[in-house]
Amino acid sequence: MTLAISIGQCSITGPRPRNEDFAGAVTPTGETLDAKGMLLAVADGVGGHAKGREAAEFTVRGLLNDYYATPDTWSIAQAIDQVLGALNRWLVAHAARTRETAGMATTLSALVLRGTRWHLAHVGDSRIYLYRDRDLTRLTEDHTWAHPELSNVLHRAVGLDARLAVDHADGEIEAGDLFVLMSDGVWNTLGDGGIAGVLAQGGDPDALAAALVMQAEAQGAHDNCTALVARVDSLPQAALRDRLAEAVRLSLPPRLNVGDELDGLRVDAVLHESRLTLLYRVTELESGDARVLKTLRDGADPDAIAALVHEEWLARRVVSPQFPQVIAHRARSRLYYLMTWHEGASLRARLDAGHHFDIEQVVKLGCSVLRALGTLHRLGIVHRDIKPDNLHLDSQGVLRVLDLGVAASDGEDFKEINNPGTPSYMAPELFEGRPASESSDLFALGVTLYQLLTRHYPWGEIEPFQRPRFGEPVPPTRYRPDIPEWLEAVLLKAIAREPSARFETAEECLLALERGAHRPLALPRRPPLVERMPLRLLRALLALSLIGNILLLCLLLR
Known part of the structure; x- marks a missing residue:
């Protein structure tokens, strides 16, 4: 109805x-x-x-x-x-x-x-x-x-x-x-x-x-x-606003193995499996084209199913060469969706394989991701999980942003499959319960570029369920002195603790990277000692100073 x-x-x-x-x-x-x-x-x-x-x-x-x-x-x-x-x-x-x-x-x-x-x-x-x-x-x-x-x-x-x-x-x-x-x-x-x-x-x-x-x-x-x-x-029976909601009525496919066939698709490899999701590389038998099939493990709850439907809905609307494109498959009889397949590897896989990214390559990659984020943000979509694992570089050198599984859009509020974000890339305000935004996406990209250059995190690795304290980040030049001053300024602005101190839009950050040394950003002002020191430490120092002054006064009175 x-x-x-x-x-x-x-x-x-x-x-x-x-x-x-x-x-x-x-x-x-x-x-x-x-x-x-x-x-x-x-x-x-x-x-x-x-x-x-x-x-x-x-x-x-x-x-x-x-x-x-x-x-x-x-x-x-x-x-x-x-x-x-x-x-x-x-x-x-x-x-x-x-x-x-x-x-x-x-x-x-x-x-x-x-x-x-x-x-x-x-x-x-x-x-x-x-x-x-x-x-x-x-x-x-x-x-x-x-x-x-x-x-x-x-x-x-x-x-x-x-x-x-x-x-x-x-x-x-x-x-x-x-x-x-x-x-x-x-x-x-x-x-x-x-x-x-x-x-x-x-x-x-x-x-x-x-x-x-x-x-x-x-x-x-x-x-x-x-x-x-x-x-x-x-009234419609369901509140879901898109006809993809009908896919909720489809049953999930069984666990597939290499060589299995489903709806005219042959499984060639299992690409990824998590607690809930499964990704396969498949071949369309009729056309011979390689595709990526994304589905859920059998027994997934209704929230996970709704989130998968929402992810497909979003992915269909992001029509850009910087994202995998959803492929219509009329023969679909189970709950899954197909995407284009691109030979290559994620930036995380390249880091794990020992690849060292030079400065020029990192700047180029950063510009590509910012153009992709600009596309998302203009559509009212926040990715919420930018990190090297979700940035894929194909064999032709084209970078694509992966995984809209926890993305949020202005148009609808869906429950996500997993808690959004990866702790080491999450902006400080997210740990306070504030919603993700374009600014937190840019923060995550800043951490990602920092890691590609230095193989470190600005505040060290943050474990799940940890409540980190964000002091001053370690300057990237501490780990890699050859990073130019203008690039360090861009990175530090992107990962500023306060959202108001970061770039306002992906386009502003992109412009800073493209201008580079020709029109460099000024390095952020180092906050005074009173702002950097915890309140308890200041109180302790004041107490010690007071005690010292009293002792001196006693000595003088003698």
Whole structure:
């Protein structure tokens, strides 16, 4: 069963010479419905301005079009904010061009229905209501100021100010819910009691939208009247937003050995096995192409299965030569997924084999990883486990980032198979329980490059379940004096204890590596002694100093 919504809308000019309201909805199907949901929006152009209608229509059409072009890995709030931010900038710039377009702005109330949850975005004094079990709840707050001569004055609208602040809220959907989006011409005339009274009469969404608008007109509405009604007819059985969730119903394959065949795939080698996961190198018998098959051990729990599905979902959306690509396999009868195979070895395997990375090679590898991280972060994905084991260098010298098994995305919160991260590469804030971020990914890369150059960790190896104390890191030149000063500055900035002292983005760190000695970073200032010494030690020194002064004073008094 999928999410099924019935939608109806009605808009009339009323006593105004022109209808400045605009409403619209997008009702996708298939994967787009699961990933992005249904989007509904109502806008009311700011009254008294010739271009109010144009602002309303431009904003609604722009949101309905561009929201579905944002990455699936973005959260709903992030996607809407990015789209509305661009639309707002255009309106502000366009309004400043001529006298005729001055003041061009609009309210906006938008609603996304996805899976079993609703999410709204709101600016201005249009409204969104939820009618459930004969109870009417207003979900939005009006952005107006009281005025002695006017009924209200907007202090927030799309196009009103260069900086747009959008209200967001979300909640659970229930079958039978009615969501009603309306302009102030309707709600200001009917009031909450009148709106509830119309909805209580029942009917299909088109009839309800028309009844709300006509009732408002009959009661003397002084503005355009627009209503959009969405009725929830059925909900999906699972909250997973992607059709890959259907893979949960598949059974796990048995433990495979070299030579075994499954769905037209022959196992050539067992690449890796952990407590939960299994990786095989397989050959597609029909094409002869080598692939990597990833699955779970038989008996894996539902959380592990959901995490594997999520990993495949993320990997499908990271289309880049710096990552293995997911291969569609129509004959799949068990729970696994296929990736491209690349001959080569991980950086960890090369370190273990005794390979010594020179400075030029490490800088080149660092630039490659930063480009890959930039791709992930722009998609709203945090890797959470950057380390030499997950960086693969193929026989052609192309570096790829592996294993999105514990990656997190803005768009959905899935449970991971393992605790995210490897202690020796984890940023200090992660040990305090703070969530992983782009900054912690860059920290892990800094530790990785440090290790490739020196074969040491900045704070020594950290064991699982250990709560380390992060003092000053050992400068990499202590182990390898030939590291140039500019590169040491980049590494120390990447692994700074405080996130605010690190690079803000992968692109900023990449620029520092690419500039190198031509435009070097300054070495970070060494903190004063009072910041580096623990409080207990300072207290002990002060106590000893006090005792010494007392002894000296006693000697002088004699």
